[in-house]
Amino acid sequence: MRLHRNLVFAAIDSLHLIFNEQKQADKVLRNTLKRDKRWGSRDRGFIAETTYDIVRWKRLYAEIAEVKEPFDRGNLFRMFTVWCTLNGIKIPDWPQFEDTPTRRIKGRFDELSKTRKLRESIPDWLDELGVKELGKKWDKEIAALNKQADVVLRVNTIKATVQEVQNELSDLEIATETIKGYPQALKLKERTNVFTSDAFKKGFFEVQDASSQKVAKMLDPKPGMRIIDACAGAGGKTLHIASLMENKGQVVAMDIYDNKLTELKRRARRNGIHNIETRVIDSPKVIKKLVGKGDKVLIDAPCTGLGVLRRNPDTKWKMSPDFIEEIKQTQIELLNSYSRMVKPGGELVYATCSILPSENENQIKAFLKRDEGKDFTFVREEKILPSQSGFDGFYIGLLKKN
CATH class of the missing domain: 3.40.50.150 (Vaccinia Virus protein VP39)
Incomplete structure (x- = not known):
């Protein structure tokens, strides 16, 4: 994957607002993604998913990058470097990445991952509460909660059938599958923006887990x-x-x-x-x-x-x-x-x-x-x-x- 400067900068700007100004991630991204009309769905997907990923793993990435809050821009680029390295993405030759110690990242990742609160990137108190309330189940649950969520639709049966919505989306090359035990649900096989589709505008479905x-x-x-x-x-x-x-x-x-x-x-x-x-x-x-x-x-x-x-x-x-x-x-x-x-x-x-x-x-x-x-x-x-x-x-x- 080749990194594009304007997309990386958009992600860094979003992270600054979320981490340092305590803004809500979904609202920040909604505004960021409106910044450039030339961005296609892949560009917007990169900004959103990268930002969410770094938010999700904030504690772990900050420990690996050896940075502390509040994060200045240099700190955010160091955390971005951690994200790149762990995802096998080549660091570009930009001035922002000059001081980033890429060699030690994987070693530190392996070492820190031995401790659950760092591996799962959660505050100490939350880890303690999870163990207190769920005991041994906590390990599995917090790991599951760090995975990216599927996009699930709920078909509005007043206006359409599940099959009709599937067909409409299929015409747009949006593949979905039914979920056993959930009669009105359709799961997207790949993440994509369904809100621009006619089927959504006509009220055929809502996004609902x-x-x-x-x-x-x-x-x-x-x-x-x-x-x-x-x-x-x-x-x-x-x-x-x-x-x-x-x-x-x-x-x-x-x-x-x-x-x-x-x-x-x-x-x-x-x-x-x-x-x-x-x-x-x-x-x-x-x-x-x-x-x-x-x-x-x-x-x-x-x-x-x-x-x-x-x-x-x-x-x-x-x-x-x-x-x-x-x-x-x-x-x-x-x-x-x-x-x-x-x-x-x-x-x-x-x-x-x-x-x-x-x-x-x-x-x-x-x-x-x-x-x-x-x-x-x-x-x-x-x-x-x-x-x-x-x-x-x-x-x-x-x-x-x-």
């Missing part, structure tokens, strides 16, 4: 029901629920952020879905009005996002032990408050994209012991581990109200 698609399945929404999605965000799962309801009945999509619900409305229009009503949770009254009104309620709770580290590798550098304690407290409050919206005989689904028992099954067990959970019965749960599924880590618990 296979594990995330299991949440609506556990909720099992039926046409004519009133379903409440209490933490809807921009609505990936809301749209799935609505499509399974065949546009019949009502989905009440709620969130504390108005801008996310605005994005959901835009997506719903593209999807041809019109049974969603959005409500901003700006006071306790909003919840009070819906107490006992939902056939089914989904609490897709805010969490550490540990299960989706493969697609958001910068999360591990922004998280802290304090943040985890705060998020667990939020989960308790949401279960206590939002569960009141389930009507007698109705069902509650609690989901997170975390693999930590303290955010998942332990929260459900504790809820069932509290006064707020005394009317609920545990039905079943699904723990999706990245090492076993090959997809994101998720927890989905189903409870029934007596």
